[in-house]
Amino acid sequence: MNDQRRLFLKRSAAGVGALSLAIVLPLDSRGGPAPGESAQSPLKPNAWVEIPPQGRVRFICGRTEMGQGTSTGLALLLLEELELPMSELDVLMAPADRRYDHADYLLQTTGGSSSIRTEFALMLQAGASVRELFRAAAARRWQVAPEHVRLTAGRFVHPSNGQALSYSELVADARGLRLPQVQPRDPSTWRLAGQRVPRVDNLAKATGAPIYGIDTKVPDMVSAWVLHAPAPQSRAVLGNESEILAMPGVRQVVGTSRGLAVVADKYWQAKAAGARLKVDWQAPAAEPFSSAEHLSACAQGTRSFAGSAIAGTGSVELGAGALEAVYELPFLAHATMEPQNCTVRLGADACEIWVPTQSPGLVVPLVRQLTGLPAERVRVNCTHMGGGFGRRLEADYVAEAVEIARAFKGRQAVKMIWDRETDMQAGMYRPCAVARIRGRYDKALGRLHWEQTIATPSIMERQGPEFMLGIAPQWLGAGIARGAGRIVARFIDDLTVKEGAVPPYRTEGLRVTWQKTRTPVTVASWRSVGHSHNAFFSECFADELAHSQKQDPMEFRMQMLRADQPRLRGTLDAVAKACNWAAGPPKGRFRGVAAHESFQGFAAMVVEVSVDARRAGGVRVHQVWCAIDCGLPVNPDGIAQQIEGSVVFGLTAALHGEITFASGAVQQSNFHDYPLLRNEEAPRVHTVIVPSSEKPGGVGEPAVPLVAPALANAVFAATGQRVRRLPLARAA
Numbered sequence: 001m002n003d004q005r006r007l008f009l010k011r012s013a014a015g016v017g018a019l020s021l022a023i024v025l026p027l028d029s030r031g032g033p034a035p036g037e038s039a040q041s042p043l044k045p046n047a048w049v050e051i052p053p054q055g056r057v058r059f060i061c062g063r064t065e066m067g068q069g070t071s072t073g074l075a076l077l078l079l080e081e082l083e084l085p086m087s088e089l090d091v092l093m094a095p096a097d098r099r100y101d102h103a104d105y106l107l108q109t110t111g112g113s114s115s116i117r118t119e120f121a122l123m124l125q126a127g128a129s130v131r132e133l134f135r136a137a138a139a140r141r142w143q144v145a146p147e148h149v150r151l152t153a154g155r156f157v158h159p160s161n162g163q164a165l166s167y168s169e170l171v172a173d174a175r176g177l178r179l180p181q182v183q184p185r186d187p188s189t190w191r192l193a194g195q196r197v198p199r200v201d202n203l204a205k206a207t208g209a210p211i212y213g214i215d216t217k218v219p220d221m222v223s224a225w226v227l228h229a230p231a232p233q234s235r236a237v238l239g240n241e242s243e244i245l246a247m248p249g250v251r252q253v254v255g256t257s258r259g260l261a262v263v264a265d266k267y268w269q270a271k272a273a274g275a276r277l278k279v280d281w282q283a284p285a286a287e288p289f290s291s292a293e294h295l296s297a298c299a300q301g302t303r304s305f306a307g308s309a310i311a312g313t314g315s316v317e318l319g320a321g322a323l324e325a326v327y328e329l330p331f332l333a334h335a336t337m338e339p340q341n342c343t344v345r346l347g348a349d350a351c352e353i354w355v356p357t358q359s360p361g362l363v364v365p366l367v368r369q370l371t372g373l374p375a376e377r378v379r380v381n382c383t384h385m386g387g388g389f390g391r392r393l394e395a396d397y398v399a400e401a402v403e404i405a406r407a408f409k410g411r412q413a414v415k416m417i418w419d420r421e422t423d424m425q426a427g428m429y430r431p432c433a434v435a436r437i438r439g440r441y442d443k444a445l446g447r448l449h450w451e452q453t454i455a456t457p458s459i460m461e462r463q464g465p466e467f468m469l470g471i472a473p474q475w476l477g478a479g480i481a482r483g484a485g486r487i488v489a490r491f492i493d494d495l496t497v498k499e500g501a502v503p504p505y506r507t508e509g510l511r512v513t514w515q516k517t518r519t520p521v522t523v524a525s526w527r528s529v530g531h532s533h534n535a536f537f538s539e540c541f542a543d544e545l546a547h548s549q550k551q552d553p554m555e556f557r558m559q560m561l562r563a564d565q566p567r568l569r570g571t572l573d574a575v576a577k578a579c580n581w582a583a584g585p586p587k588g589r590f591r592g593v594a595a596h597e598s599f600q601g602f603a604a605m606v607v608e609v610s611v612d613a614r615r616a617g618g619v620r621v622h623q624v625w626c627a628i629d630c631g632l633p634v635n636p637d638g639i640a641q642q643i644e645g646s647v648v649f650g651l652t653a654a655l656h657g658e659i660t661f662a663s664g665a666v667q668q669s670n671f672h673d674y675p676l677l678r679n680e681e682a683p684r685v686h687t688v689i690v691p692s693s694e695k696p697g698g699v700g701e702p703a704v705p706l707v708a709p710a711l712a713n714a715v716f717a718a719t720g721q722r723v724r725r726l727p728l729a730r731a732a
Contacts, residue, residue: 062100066388069638081127096360096380107361113698124184137173213356302436307513316509338386342401347410390525430526499530535705574627592713599698617728650707
């Protein structure tokens with residue numbers, strides 16, 4: 001590992017050393033506290049570190065924690081440079097603040113498996129600078145040269161008498177010093193990063209500490225239960241308001257842009273009153289939407305292979321021996337364990353919010369738009385999340401909570417919780433998608449001819465304007481930002497469709513197109529986004545091509561991978577060795593394989609199944625092997641946990657997941673008809689981390705797209721029947 005780390009440092013040193021930090025210096029030239037600070041105030045040498053005169057060092061994590069382990073991974077990098085034991089660091093979630101804007105997305109957000117890969121150099125630099133600031137503070141106190149001051153286990157040690165001082169004991173000495181810019185140390189010296197360490201939030205989660213948004217309690221708080229309209233633009237006519245207001249604890253019934261809210265002293269009082277509501281929904285006439293009819297129309301439309309171009313090289317020559325297949329994927333819910341919630345205290349001149357969100361950078365401009373308050377009067381406290389999966393990139397539930405809070409004019413804070421039925425039926429969904437692929441293997445050239453068209457709605461068409469609203473108002477104004485967003489959306493609304501749409505195999509002729517479909521369904525990013533569709537399409541079809549040539553599907557992939565895919569080849573080799581692919585599975589078991597790159601993470605997966613008519617799709621999943629090359633690994637335990645979670649998430653969708661619409665309404669309502677993977681269905685998961693000296697890549701999503709195709713290919717090996725539509729229970 002040391003050789004890998006040295007090689008990584010050589011490759012990345014220029015980028016790390018040239019990095020410019022968003023530094024906040026509450027210091028003045030006289031060496032005392034900044035104006036408004038006392039000598040007992042924490043020292044904030046940069047945006048990520050606070051050090052109180054007494055107590056533990058605090059890491060302000062600019063990326064939100066939703067179970068993916070980001071707070072642990074980033075803390076490890078900081079701890080490496082501070083040379084501080086993990087037991088002496090507190091990790092806090094950053095509030096909404098532009099100092100924590102994402103370098104690629106230009107607003108404060110967490111997604112795209114990007115936290116470690118985009119914050120890696122930043123955390124090392126932040127920790128190194130603080131370390132050397134405090135080394136200089138110790139040297140000044142002792143009147144010795146800084147290079148003579150040693151740092152051991154978070155204590156600065158006098159070169160002669162052995163006196164040791166902690167960071168907190170040196171706060172007063174450090175206040176008058178400027179933060180230096182120094183080079184992070186050679187990763188070969190790392191003590192924690194790259195090792196298996198426990199997560200920083202283990203104790204809080206094990207003891208049920210109130211760290212999630214749904215746990216929020218603030219003084220003078222009331223609770224809101226919401227009822228959403230069955231169709232957009234519906235108007236509610238409430239027939240028994242006086243009866244509802246007479247129920248125990250009920251304070252008010254509030255109309256919102258999405259329906260009604262019952263506000264009471266306690267949430268269960270509000271929910272009980274909500275069950276008694278008598279509402280006449282006056283809705284505009286609309287064509288009833290059916291997901292089954294929509295998917296059928298998409299499949300029919302793909303026969304033309306028309307659409308806007310995604311990729312194309314050479315001439316696609318098919319002929320009579322070409323294979324053709326149509327694949328169909330349904331709408332999916334995010335189904336986070338913690339339903340959407342938000343607590344708002346809205347006064348005449350300020351607003352404070354407590355919310356589990358992936359995009360605090362969108363919340364502030366949204367609140368400004370709804371309330372007219374300036375940004376500096378809006379405070380957003382980011383909590384841990386009980387799952388995000390892309391759903392909490394959105395801020396619609398925040399908007400509804402603010403609407404309800406307006407009715408209370410600062411008298412009480414309002415905590416709004418969506419119940420599971422609301423979360424399932426009035427949320428946002430992964431787009432459905434249909435792909436038609438034609439292809440053949442050219443034996444003479446050892447290459448493929450591949451023609452593919454994808455029919456699916458656009459996510460970015462809606463998200464583009466919201467994204468611009470998050471990053472542009474401070475320069476352009478909200479109105480211009482929305483207009484700019486619509487323009488941007490016209491050009492980027494196919495980005496999520498393109499993700500992983502080009503197969504990683506050698507092609508003589510390639511043509512991939514997109515047919516944008518229209519639905520009344522609000523679609524959103526779902527864990528792994530476009531890759532969740534495209535890996536299924538390409539890896540199932542690659543398997544079909546391999547079997548059409550009577551070739552081993554693992555060997556076929558290794559043979560056909562392009563020369564520019566050495567890391568993907570490495571993961572296939574690693575997973576083949578891990579499961580002993582060459583020896584074959586035990587009697588009565590069958591295996592399928594898939595490989596894919598997403599979010600700068602390279603992964604390959606083998607799924608082992610047996611035929612079991614009592615289970616979903618007629619199969620039982622026994623074992624899953626996943627090899628991942630995610631660059632230099634920061635937290636191997638966290639990587640393994642993410643792979644295991646990805647397998648469970650992916651199997652849930654592949655075996656059971658489906659949101660259907662009939663007469664315009666969602667037919668599922670809770671986990672009884674939108675089931676999650678149960679304990680007895682969960683396989684044993686083996687994770688192989690491929691050694692790498694490359695810069696860190698994504699981990700949280702790259703395994704998700706592989707589960708469905710590897711499972712489908714295993715089912716074919718077991719039954720001889722191709723799975724071209726999901727979930728498996730419906731396909732059977």
